[in-house]
Amino acid sequence: MQQESSRRSNRDRSESTRAALIEAGRALFTERPYGEIGTPEIVAKAGVTRGALYHHFADKQALFAAVADAEAAAVAREIEQSSPEGTSAAEALLNGGRAYLDAMQVPGRTRLLLLDAPAVLGHAEAEAIDMCHSARTLREGLSIAIETGAMPALPIEPLTRMISAAYDSAALDIEAGGDRAAWEQVLAELFKGLTKA
Known part of the structure; x- marks a missing residue:
């Protein structure tokens, strides 16, 4: 004992x-x-x-990878909590996008995940971390939208990568002082074009 x-x-x-x-x-x-x-x-x-x-x-880089994974997981949790049960697939995608931009406003997080992680870990490892977390939540949301007929049956991998890249660009620009409202307007129109009324 x-x-x-x-x-x-x-x-x-x-x-x-x-x-x-x-x-x-x-x-x-x-x-x-x-x-x-x-x-x-x-x-x-x-x-x-x-x-x-x-x-x-093993080294400082391995610690950095663990930190990046923990930060990406925190972003994913915020996205997952952004839409209550019963939210439509289209609205859940918009809510998740707003939650992503909110989560990326934590000081230093955008640089760590979108600039330092690819530079330090390499593009493939940084992308793998993303695909385990926030890009995974996006992929799941898009899959639900397709399955429920809210969105046409587009190839899910390119669709996820394209929309994820758009949100990453938004986060980087907002971090640099860009107009968040303008980005949200454009991203909402992008989803509106993809989803069926």
């Missing part, structure tokens, strides 16, 4: 250390570009040793 408790305690400490590293990485990677942050700063912010960092992550 004591051995089981000790194993649980060790596992809890390990999970706590990993969470502290991800939180420290998130705070730093959303504050400044990846290249400006060193591992000594990360471990100091997390309150752990360098050995603890390398026990949980």
